[in-house]
Ligand SMILES: Cc1cc2nc3c(=O)[nH]c(=O)nc-3n(C[C@H](O)[C@H](O)[C@H](O)COP(=O)(O)OP(=O)(O)OC[C@H]3O[C@@H](n4cnc5c(N)ncnc54)[C@H](O)[C@@H]3O)c2cc1C
Ligand code: FES
């Protein structure tokens with residue numbers, strides 16, 4: 284399958300990329316790892332007249348820790364997220380999430396920024412980025428703005444990114460000692476999440492929940508935070524019974540999707556079960572201090 | 580359409596190739612049609628099967644899902660780069676000895692993924708082999724002999740650390 288013709292641009296700097304985006308406007312599309320865009324172009328679901336390949340802008344591939352945050356450049360590949368020591372040390376659940384994406388070949392080219400902007404309803408990172416209170420750094424012609432994960436994912440393949448902006452970095456807090464886990468029911472053919480739940484838990488001196496985040500992907504048209512579950516657990520001792528009772532609200536008020544892979548009721552069921560399991564794993568990891576890293 | 584051809588230079592199996600290509604040309608078509616390296620197969624053409632797997636800067640990628648212009652300045656290795664001076668690489672020998680193929684369509688991609696695995700993990704467990712090849716589909720063998728073939732190559736390469744053929 285042959286994509287429609289286009290003019291190819293390969294800016295070397297962020298400034299040059301932003302200028303191209305501004306001059307070319309809506310007929311241009313950004314190319315990162317190409318693992319979502321190329322399949323769409325080959326099917327002619329996308330036919331941009333101009334492609335702006337940001338793949339060689341080295342500054343966007345950096346991963347840095349400092350000042351209580353881990354800053355991950357938009358071009359960091361899934362393979363990098365899986366294996367880079369700083370990610371495995373500070374946000375091991377993100378490495379765990381990356382290792383469940385697609386297959387080796389896709390992880391070698393696909394980027395976290397591309398996955399976030401593509402915002403496939405069954406993508407994995409959105410759940411984990413919600414559970415980790417990630418911030419998205421969006422750079423436009425007038426400078427950068429920061430959008431929290433809870434406002435970034437807005438709908439089916441829709442995000443807070445404006446057409447003249449680039450996602451340049453995703454930044455994660457590292458100061459709080461949390462236990463976190465990602466649990467996914469993959470579609471056996473594609474590997475995408477039928478449902479995926481990321482949970483993050485911090486405990487106070489008495490072992491009660493001081494901080495809880497639950498991010499859920501695959502279930503609705505956009506990833507969401509299960510705020511009913513989070514609120515029900517605050518100040519509670521996270522016993523198995525307490526977690527199970529709170530998890531029952533994981534899909535409350537959510538318009539669950541139905542397609543040939545799963546009914547809406549099955550997706551809601553998965554959301555509840557995976558929420559309970561992810562919370563229990565997050566709690567156990569917080570208590571033991573062991574983060575259950577994927578082997579690399 | 581305002582499309583202009585791009586000049587690219589790609590090192591394929593150690594040889595530099597310069598060409599003018601349409602930006603929409605996929606790497607797999609560049610390899611097969613421009614360079615006549617037809618060992619790399621097109622299976623699904625939808626990023627699912629891994630038959631088109633080649634190594635770019637040493638890492639397995641699906642050549643049906645990357646434009647040739649994106650490989651400009653990179654090193655690409657295809658199945659044709661495995662054998663040297665008429666002598667098969669241990670990974671090729673493994674597929675032969677362990678009957679790791681039937682129709683052979685998936686085999687070039689399987690061998691490239693297996694080769695890349697052994698560069699990083701010379702003594703992989705069965706689980707590591709299966710995890711590594713999970714993006715390479717085979718409609719014939721049931722995978723058992725493919726895993727055996729990669730194990731065979733691993734043993735051969737460990738016992739003869741500098742085998743003839745192949746580039747790392
Ligand atoms: C076989 C297969 C299996 C997969 N399985 C999974 C899976 O299990 N889970 C999962 O989550 N994903 C899966 N994916 C998708 C994969 O994670 C992609 O890598 C990802 O969705 C897109 O990232 P990319 O870098 O390839 O982006 P591209 O395809 O290059 O771009 C995607 C979109 O984002 C835009 N974009 C990219 N980067 C930026 C930026 N920095 N700023 C602004 N816009 C940008 C592009 O214009 C485009 O619209 C799979 C893909 C394939 C082919
Ligand atoms: S032909 Fe490229 S993945 Fe199937």
Ligand code: FES
Pocket residue numbers: 679680681682683684685686716717718719720
């Ligand atoms: S041998 Fe026929 S597809 Fe693998």
